Amino acid sequence: MTQQDSLPGEQDDRAAEAVAVACLDGTAREPGARTHARPMRTREDEMRALVEQLPDAVARHDPATRIVYANPAWTRLIGCAEAVPGRRIGEVAPGSTAVARYQRALDQAAASGEPAELDFIGAAGGRAAARLRIVPEAAADGTLLGLMVFGRDLAPQHELEDELLQCSAELRELVEHAPVNVAHYDAGCRRVYANARLIAALGGDAAEVLGKTPAESPGGPRASMFMQVLRDVLERGDVREVDMRWHVAGEEVCDLVRVSPQFDGAGRITHVLAVGRDVTELGRYRRQVHLQAFYDPLTALPNRLLLGDRISQAIADAQYHGHEFALLLLDLDHFKNVNDSLGHTMGDRLLCAVAKRVQDCVRTLDTVARLGGDEFAILLPDVRGVDDAAAVADKMLRFLAEPFLIDGRELFVTGSIGIALFPVDGGEVESLLKFADAAMYHGKRAGRNNFQFYAREFTARSLERMDKELALRKALKNGELEVYYQPQIDLQTGLLIGAEALLRWRRPGLGLIEPDDFIPIAEESGLIVEIGEWVLSVACEAVVRWNARRSRPLKIAVNLSPRQFVRNELVDTVARILADTGCKPAWLDLEITENLLLEDSERTVAMLAALDAMGASISIDDFGTGYSALSYLHRFPVSHLKIDRTFVDGLEGQPEKTELVKAMLSIAAALNLGSVAEGVETAQQAAYLKQRGCRAAQGYLFGRPMPVADFENFLNKQTVSPAS
Numbered sequence: 001m002t003q004q005d006s007l008p009g010e011q012d013d014r015a016a017e018a019v020a021v022a023c024l025d026g027t028a029r030e031p032g033a034r035t036h037a038r039p040m041r042t043r044e045d046e047m048r049a050l051v052e053q054l055p056d057a058v059a060r061h062d063p064a065t066r067i068v069y070a071n072p073a074w075t076r077l078i079g080c081a082e083a084v085p086g087r088r089i090g091e092v093a094p095g096s097t098a099v100a101r102y103q104r105a106l107d108q109a110a111a112s113g114e115p116a117e118l119d120f121i122g123a124a125g126g127r128a129a130a131r132l133r134i135v136p137e138a139a140a141d142g143t144l145l146g147l148m149v150f151g152r153d154l155a156p157q158h159e160l161e162d163e164l165l166q167c168s169a170e171l172r173e174l175v176e177h178a179p180v181n182v183a184h185y186d187a188g189c190r191r192v193y194a195n196a197r198l199i200a201a202l203g204g205d206a207a208e209v210l211g212k213t214p215a216e217s218p219g220g221p222r223a224s225m226f227m228q229v230l231r232d233v234l235e236r237g238d239v240r241e242v243d244m245r246w247h248v249a250g251e252e253v254c255d256l257v258r259v260s261p262q263f264d265g266a267g268r269i270t271h272v273l274a275v276g277r278d279v280t281e282l283g284r285y286r287r288q289v290h291l292q293a294f295y296d297p298l299t300a301l302p303n304r305l306l307l308g309d310r311i312s313q314a315i316a317d318a319q320y321h322g323h324e325f326a327l328l329l330l331d332l333d334h335f336k337n338v339n340d341s342l343g344h345t346m347g348d349r350l351l352c353a354v355a356k357r358v359q360d361c362v363r364t365l366d367t368v369a370r371l372g373g374d375e376f377a378i379l380l381p382d383v384r385g386v387d388d389a390a391a392v393a394d395k396m397l398r399f400l401a402e403p404f405l406i407d408g409r410e411l412f413v414t415g416s417i418g419i420a421l422f423p424v425d426g427g428e429v430e431s432l433l434k435f436a437d438a439a440m441y442h443g444k445r446a447g448r449n450n451f452q453f454y455a456r457e458f459t460a461r462s463l464e465r466m467d468k469e470l471a472l473r474k475a476l477k478n479g480e481l482e483v484y485y486q487p488q489i490d491l492q493t494g495l496l497i498g499a500e501a502l503l504r505w506r507r508p509g510l511g512l513i514e515p516d517d518f519i520p521i522a523e524e525s526g527l528i529v530e531i532g533e534w535v536l537s538v539a540c541e542a543v544v545r546w547n548a549r550r551s552r553p554l555k556i557a558v559n560l561s562p563r564q565f566v567r568n569e570l571v572d573t574v575a576r577i578l579a580d581t582g583c584k585p586a587w588l589d590l591e592i593t594e595n596l597l598l599e600d601s602e603r604t605v606a607m608l609a610a611l612d613a614m615g616a617s618i619s620i621d622d623f624g625t626g627y628s629a630l631s632y633l634h635r636f637p638v639s640h641l642k643i644d645r646t647f648v649d650g651l652e653g654q655p656e657k658t659e660l661v662k663a664m665l666s667i668a669a670a671l672n673l674g675s676v677a678e679g680v681e682t683a684q685q686a687a688y689l690k691q692r693g694c695r696a697a698q699g700y701l702f703g704r705p706m707p708v709a710d711f712e713n714f715l716n717k718q719t720v721s722p723a724s
C-alpha cells in the first residue's frame, strides 16, 4: 500500500513511528538534510524529548523482549512505576493478564519476525486503553535487532464510539416516537426494521411485520404496486413518493410514503427506507370534499357536476360505438306544497324516498342524479331509441304513483318527465339538459304526471317562460303591475254593489298582459304570494277611498291563489292589510277556487274559518269548473258561489247550459249561499239570471275590468244599467 492508499489515522501512526524509531536508535535526520548543522547528541536529545512528550505509548524491546526504552505514556499505560531497561514487562508490572498477553505477542513477533497488533486493557481495566502495534526490526541479513512497540491511545476512539452510540440511540428513539411510519427494507423487499408506530398501524404484531414483504403484510390491492416501487428504488436509486392504503380491523389507513435508497460504504444500494406520513385524516377530508363536490348531501345521489361528467362520458361512448342514449329530467308536481304544508323535514324525507324509488326503476349502469329541489335527472346510457326511454319513463311514473308512507303518513306525488335523446336532439351536455328541461316543462303544461319527448318548439317556449318569470320578478318592484276593477251589480236592484280586483301587467315594450298569461308562472314560481299580497293591499286601499263618500258601502272581491294558503301567514297578512288600510272586513270578499277545497286540509279549513270569523266573506270562484263535491260546500265557511262564465256564455240558446245554471242557482239557494254570475255579456243573460233568482252579476254588459281612474269615473257617474 502506498502512502496515498493508507487509511486515515494510519499515516499519523507511521509518522509517530518514524520519529520514535529515529529517536530510539539515534538515526534521526531532518527531512532532506544532507549535512548535520548540529551535533548528533543534541539531535538525539531533541528526539528523545519529543518521544517523551508523545501521548502515545512507545517502547523498544531487545530481541529477547527485554525493555530497552519506554516513554512515560508507555509506563502509564502498562501501570508500572518505572520501565527499567533490561527487565521484562512481567517484571515491571507483574500479575496483569493484559501484560501477559502483551508478552505473548512480543514473543510471537520476536519468533516470527512479523508485526503484531493487540488491544491492551490498561491498569484501570474495562475497555482496551490502547492498540499496541509490535514491529520487529531486522538487520539486512534478517537478524532480529529488536521490537518496536507503539501504543495508540484508544480513549478518543472510545469517545467517538460513545458519541456515535449515543447518537444512534437518540435517532432510534426519535424514529420510534416520530409521528411517521418508518420501515427499512432489504434487497429482497423484506422489512428489516419497522418502528412501533408502523407495527401498530399494521396490526400490532411485530412478528407479522418484520421479515415480511408488503405483499405478505399487510397485503391488499396496493401491495404489489408498492413492491414494484421498492424494486424500482433498489434498482435505480431514485426517490419515490407513493400513496398507500390498507385496512386494519376494518378501518382504512392511508399513508403518503417516501421511499429512498440506502447505500453501503461502497455506494451500492443495499436497503430501502420507507417513511410514511399518515394521511388518513387528509384522505377522509379529501373524500368528504369529493362527496360534497360531486354528490347531493340529502339523497347521496350524484349532483349536477357529476351528472355532467357522466353525460360527457356517455356522449364519448355513444359517438365511439355509434349508438343512442337518453337523458330524462323528472320534476315532482306541486312538491312545494309538501314543503310548505308539512314542513321541510317531511319534504326532505319524501325526496329521499323518491330518490330511492327512481333508482329502483333503473339499472346500475344508469345514473340517477339530483339537480336540486325536486328535480332529478336520469341518464340511460344504454337505451336503444324512443321505445326504451318511454318504457323507463312510464315505469318511473307508475312507481311514483304508489303512495309513500312517511312518518306514518301516506303521501302522494306525481312527476313530469322530459326526455332528450342523443344524438337526435342534442350532442352536448348543456343542450341535452336544456332540451330535457323544455320537454319536462311541456309535460307540466300538458297536465303533469306524464312524460314528453323533446320537440324543437319546446325550447323557444321554455326560454320564453324563463324570460317571463325573470321579468315578472322585477315587475312588482318596477311598478309594472296594475289592479283593474270590474263592477259587480245587484241583479235584483240594478245597483252597483262592488268590484272585482283583477291584476294586469303593463310590460315595457309589450303592452298590457292579461293574467292568464302570467298568473300560472307567478303560481309555479311562488311569486303569487308576494303579488297577491300587493293586490290585496291596493284593492283594500281603493275600497276604503270609495266607501268614504258612500252611504251604502261597496265590496271589493280579491282572488286568492291556493299558493297563498300554503303558508301559514295568510290570515295574519289579511288582518294586517285590513288594519293598515282601514278597510272593514265586511267590505272584503275573498275569492277561492274549488280546487283549494278539494285539498280539504285541516289547515285550509282553519284558515278559512279564521278569515270568516274576521268578518271577510268567502266566494267560490269559477264554480262548476272544478272538482268540488257538494259535501264540501257546507263544511267550509263560504258565502257566495260565482257561476263560471263558461256556463253563462251562450246561455240563451243552449238548454243544457240553462239547466246547469238553474241547478247551480238551486244549490246556492238550498245552502243559503249568495250567487254571482260571471261573464254576463247580454241583457238576455242578465234577465234570465235575475228571473232564476241569481243575486248578482259581473260582465261586459255592466262594465269591463278597468284601471282605477276609469273605475272611479264610472263610480261618479253611476251609469250602471240595471237588468230589465
Ligand SMILES: Nc1nc2c(ncn2[C@@H]2O[C@H](COP(=O)(O)O[C@H]3[C@@H](O)[C@H](n4cnc5c(=O)[nH]c(N)nc54)O[C@@H]3COP(=O)(O)O)[C@@H](O)[C@H]2O)c(=O)[nH]1
Pocket: 486, 500, 501, 502, 503, 514, 515, 516, 519, 528, 532, 535, 559, 560, 561, 591, 621, 622, 642, 645, 678, 679, 680, 681, 698, 699, 700, 701, 705
Ligand atoms: N290569484 C289571482 N288571480 C287573478 C288575479 N287577477 C286575475 N286573476 C285571475 O286571472 C284569471 C283571468 O282574469 P282576467 O283575464 O282578468 O279575466 C277576468 C275578467 O276579465 C273576465 N270577464 C269578466 N267579464 C267578462 C265577460 O263578460 N266576458 C268575458 N269573456 N270575460 C269576462 O273574467 C275573469 C274574471 O275573473 P274571475 O271572476 O276571478 O274568474 C281569472 O281566473 C282571475 O281569477 C289576482 O290578483 N290574483
